[in-house]
Amino acid sequence: MSRHAAPAEKRDRRKAVAALVAAAGLAITAGGVYAGLNATASNATAQTVTSGTLKLIMANGTGSVGFGQNVSDLAPGDTVGRYVDITDTGTIAAQNMTLAVSDATPTKLTTDGTNGLHATVQSCTVAWVAAAGTCADILGPTTVVNNVPLSTLVSTPQSLVAGAVTKNSAYHYRVVLTLPDQNETTTNGTLPANTIQGLSAALTWTFNEVQRAATTTNG
Amino acid sequence: MPRAGRAIAVAGALLGVLGISTAKLAIAGGTAGNATAAQTVTSGTWKALPTTLGSPPYLTQSLVLTFLLGASPPPQYFWVVNTGSLTLSGATYTVGITGTPGASASIAACVGGTWNESTGACSGTITTLVTTAAGSAASAVVPAAAGSSIRLRASVTSALTIADVVTVGVSVSRSQVRAATSSNS
Numbered sequence: 433m434s435r436h437a438a439p440a441e442k443r444d445r446r447k448a449v450a451a452l453v454a455a456a457g458l459a460i461t462a463g464g465v466y467a468g469l470n471a472t473a474s475n476a477t478a479q480t481v482t483s484g485t486l487k488l489i490m491a492n493g494t495g496s497v498g499f500g501q502n503v504s505d506l507a508p509g510d511t512v513g514r515y516v517d518i519t520d521t522g523t524i525a526a527q528n529m530t531l532a533v534s535d536a537t538p539t540k541l542t543t544d545g546t547n548g549l550h551a552t553v554q555s556c557t558v559a560w561v562a563a564a565g566t567c568a569d570i571l572g573p574t575t576v577v578n579n580v581p582l583s584t585l586v587s588t589p590q591s592l593v594a595g596a597v598t599k600n601s602a603y604h605y606r607v608v609l610t611l612p613d614q615n616e617t618t619t620n621g622t623l624p625a626n627t628i629q630g631l632s633a634a635l636t637w638t639f640n641e642v643q644r645a646a647t648t649t650n651g
Numbered sequence: 652m653p654r655a656g657r658a659i660a661v662a663g664a665l666l667g668v669l670g671i672s673t674a675k676l677a678i679a680g681g682t683a684g685n686a687t688a689a690q691t692v693t694s695g696t697w698k699a700l701p702t703t704l705g706s707p708p709y710l711t712q713s714l715v716l717t718f719l720l721g722a723s724p725p726p727q728y729f730w731v732v733n734t735g736s737l738t739l740s741g742a743t744y745t746v747g748i749t750g751t752p753g754a755s756a757s758i759a760a761c762v763g764g765t766w767n768e769s770t771g772a773c774s775g776t777i778t779t780l781v782t783t784a785a786g787s788a789a790s791a792v793v794p795a796a797a798g799s800s801i802r803l804r805a806s807v808t809s810a811l812t813i814a815d816v817v818t819v820g821v822s823v824s825r826s827q828v829r830a831a832t833s834s835n836s
């Protein structure tokens with residue numbers, strides 16, 4: 433085969449190169465025209481956009497140790513009341529406050545719906561008198577959670593406030609723990625099988641609220 | 652497929668995935684506020700046991716006492732210890748005897764005093780808690796406070812023709828524990 437192209441083939445190559453050069457020139461020219469027509473507009477004053485906050489704060493009720501004090505050696509039938517104030521200090525409107533509990537070391541205390549711990553939550557419009565367990569509201573307290581097993585509270589948060597949560601105003605709650613009355617007999621120092629005695633629960637109480645429905649605005 | 656085409660297809664797929672993910676976030680999203688607090692809760696125990704030991708560890712079983720044969724075997728003394736965490740108001744005592752036909756045994760406490768175990772004398776009032784005739788009996792004579800103990804006396808009430816074994820047991824039910832309480836703090 434010859435290493436030199438035929439004259440006709442050479443002409444075709446020259447035409448192709450010329451076409452490429454012409455196309456590049458057109459593209460550069462067109463780009464220059466476009467750049468020359470570009471325009472921008474911006475607001476003179478910067479727009480400020482902030483995200484809101486959703487915050488719940490828990491404090492011990494007046495005169496109460498709150499959940500900070502552990503509960504020891506419950507006997508069947510014992511009830512123990514603790515008082516907490518829950519305040520929404522966020523900027524976003526909130527709704528549907530609930531209470532749930534978890535147990536880091538589950539035992540019969542929090543897994544047995546009959547013989548395990550039960551909780552009752554009462555709300556008072558004013559601060560509770562913790563030592564006496566009384567609500568000074570003339571209408572008395574409102575029971576919002578009535579003797580619910582902790583085994584239920586673990587899986588199903590219970591409603592405390594249905595609808596809008598009031599801002600920056602404490603909800604005064606009394607949380608009463610009860611070990612239901614039940615009978616067990618120990619013999620010669622040996623606890624019965626599947627006993628309720630000598631168990632420990634590491635509880636975490638969680639009050640929760642959710643943001644208001646998202647909105648779409650124009651203006 | 653050409654390289655450029657494959658790139659576009661991959662990018663489209665990625666965008667599609669991102670689009671779906673974003674939609675899911677938008678549906679499941681929303682802000683929640685939480686306030687949490689930890690608390691430890693324990694249940695108490697109610698239990699007591701008979702033992703000849705003066706300190707733990709104790710055996711959690713019936714106490715077995717052997718009385719040698721004779722016309723008047725000396726009594727034997729033992730402890731009943733509240734090994735639970737709750738205050739007791741009572742307990743049920745059981746006693747049995749095997750050996751000499753017709754022999755009987757009893758368990759007694761020295762209420763309001765102490766035993767002189769050398770002489771068998773009681774500085775208070777001797778109160779019989781249970782006899783083998785009854786088998787078992789509830790009594791308010793108990794080591795009330797958690798960790799406390801009382802000293803009891805086991806004795807046989809007749810001559811023994813052979814060595815006899817007396818077995819003592821203690822049981823505690825919920826009704827023999829302090830009453831339920833209601834507290835606020």
